[in-house]
Amino acid sequence: xxxxxxxxxxxxxxxxxxxxxxxxxxxxxxxxxxxxxxxxxxxxxxxxxxxxxxxxxxxxxxxxxxxxxxxxxxxxxxxxxxxxxxxxxxxxxxxxxxxxxxxxxxxxxxxx
Amino acid sequence: xxxxxxxxxxxxxxxxxxxxxxxxxxxxxxxxxxxxxxxxxxxxxxxxxxxxxxxxxxxxxxxxxxxxxxxxxxxxxxxxxxxxxxxxxxxxxxxxxxxxxxxxxxxxxxxxxxxxx
Numbered sequence: 001x002x003x004x005x006x007x008x009x010x011x012x013x014x015x016x017x018x019x020x021x022x023x024x025x026x027x028x029x030x031x032x033x034x035x036x037x038x039x040x041x042x043x044x045x046x047x048x049x050x051x052x053x054x055x056x057x058x059x060x061x062x063x064x065x066x067x068x069x070x071x072x073x074x075x076x077x078x079x080x081x082x083x084x085x086x087x088x089x090x091x092x093x094x095x096x097x098x099x100x101x102x103x104x105x106x107x108x109x110x111x112x
Numbered sequence: 113x114x115x116x117x118x119x120x121x122x123x124x125x126x127x128x129x130x131x132x133x134x135x136x137x138x139x140x141x142x143x144x145x146x147x148x149x150x151x152x153x154x155x156x157x158x159x160x161x162x163x164x165x166x167x168x169x170x171x172x173x174x175x176x177x178x179x180x181x182x183x184x185x186x187x188x189x190x191x192x193x194x195x196x197x198x199x200x201x202x203x204x205x206x207x208x209x210x211x212x213x214x215x216x217x218x219x220x221x222x223x224x225x226x227x228x229x
Contacts (some may be wrong), residue, residue, distance in 0.1 A: 008170075019196070022189065023113040030215075031215060033161075033215065033217065033218075041222075042180060042203060042220040042222055043155070043203075043205075043218075043220050043224055044220070045217045045218065045219070048217065063224075086154075088154070088155065090218075091215070092210075092215045095169075096160055096162060096168035097165075097210065097217070098143055098162055098209055098210035098213045098215055099160050099162070099168060099215070100145075100218060101156075102147075102154065102155045102157070103154070103156070105154045105155070
């Protein structure tokens with residue numbers, strides 16, 4: 001069935017360094033979503049990408065959807081301590097219509 | 113109303129007892145999901161209620177787990193004969209049903225932290 005793989009599992013950076021997490025699917029995705037979960041909190045929607053090759057920016061965050069719509073990435077420029085948390089990608093998956101399948105998440109730690 | 117709400121926020125129970133966790137989705141959201149998250153881990157899918165269709169129960173880890181959604185709104189996740197490995201945060205999320213093959217944004221509740229002693 002549909003699998004969404006996310007790497008790396010953990011990333012430790014110094015404040016000011018860049019960070020990237022990658023999401024790969026075994027099948028073509030109609031769209032992909034990204035969520036952020038702060039420590040002790042719940043996942044919060046960040047963005048959805050739909051078009052092949054799409055690039056969207058939110059301040060220091062850049063989201064990309066691959067040309068083949070099988071992979072995606074989230075890049076954070078000049079990380080800040082407020083970026084700490086777990087970043088999840090999610091795509092349609094499984095046999096149930098509308099079901100989202102989440103990647104395992106990347107836990108980002110930012111050292112001041 | 114506001115967002116997705118869940119109750120209780122914390123539940124401590126003894127091994128072997130049954131527990132019920134409640135989720136109130138956002139009004140108008142016809143899709144509802146339950147996930148389990150162990151400390152430092154990802155989201156483990158449990159069950160998906162998709163409007164009036166039969167629920168997708170493929171993620172329920174054992175027959176001790178069950179869930180229902182009454183009147184297309186409130187959902188209850190029941191764990192019978194709890195075990196220590198059931199300790200985790202149980203998250204509920206709701207969304208509109210997708211259109212045109214696209215999934216919709218999921219809105220998560222704050223979760224219920226279950227501790228089985």
